[in-house]
Amino acid sequence: MKALGWWLMLVGSLRLASVWFGFFDIWALRLAVFSSTSMTEVHGRTFGVWTLLTCTLCFVCAFNLENKPLYLVTFLSFIYAFGHFLTEYLFYHTMALSNLTTVGIFAGTSIIWMLLQWNAHQQSFKRQQQQQRQQQQQSYFLKQIFVQGNGKIGRVWRARWISH
Structure with a gap:
């Protein structure tokens, strides 16, 4: 807080x-x-x-x-x-x-x-929203790699993403 x-x-x-x-x-x-x-x-x-x-x-x-x-x-x-x-x-x-x-x-x-x-807290909130959007985009990207990869590389990438 x-x-x-x-x-x-x-x-x-x-x-x-x-x-x-x-x-x-x-x-x-x-x-x-x-x-x-x-x-x-x-x-x-x-x-x-x-x-x-x-x-x-x-x-x-x-x-x-x-x-x-x-x-x-x-x-x-x-x-x-x-x-x-x-x-x-x-x-x-x-x-x-x-x-x-x-x-x-x-x-x-x-x-x-x-x-x-x-405006300080409003800017902080906007940064949080941007970070959430970036995380969602990265998550979507990694899910696509896993789905399309059907192999070892896709699973490794997804496992690394989840562990962080």
């Missing part, structure tokens, strides 16, 4: 804690995120479901970095989350600066890293 994949796994794991707080410990969620406002249990559960979705995106994307639509949606989830928390701090005044800083570190790092790696 690539370093970005490990990072997304870490972020997804940390988001799981927020999911727990949203569903089962609204007081801790209020303290950790929305420290300047009151919250109801409905708000907590809504936050938990939304965070569970973004957590799922992180985990699935970590294992599928070459999937461009999934990569884009995961990237956008960081943009939306950071934008949401930024507006909560700037306009609604429901967050403390320290809480926004924590969110900003994780979201900002993820946004920048994913931007820097935007």
Whole structure:
């Protein structure tokens, strides 16, 4: 797994804690995120479901970095989350600066890293596809030698190909 994949796994794991707080410990969620406002249990559960979705995106994307639509949606989830928390701090005044800083570190790092790696995994995936096509072509070629050879040479070539 690539370093970005490990990072997304870490972020997804940390988001799981927020999911727990949203569903089962609204007081801790209020303290950790929305420290300047009151919250109801409905708000907590809504936050938990939304965070569970973004957590799922992180985990699935970590294992599928070459999937461009999934990569884009995961990237956008960081943009939306950071934008949401930024507006909560700037306009609604429901967050403390320290809480926004924590969110900003994780979201900002993820946004920048994913931007820097935007095409890197796609190119890696294309190389893998090319290698698979070459292997399929070589396999087909060697099968033809075996079928047409009907002799010792065809069997030797096929045996060498299979053993590698």
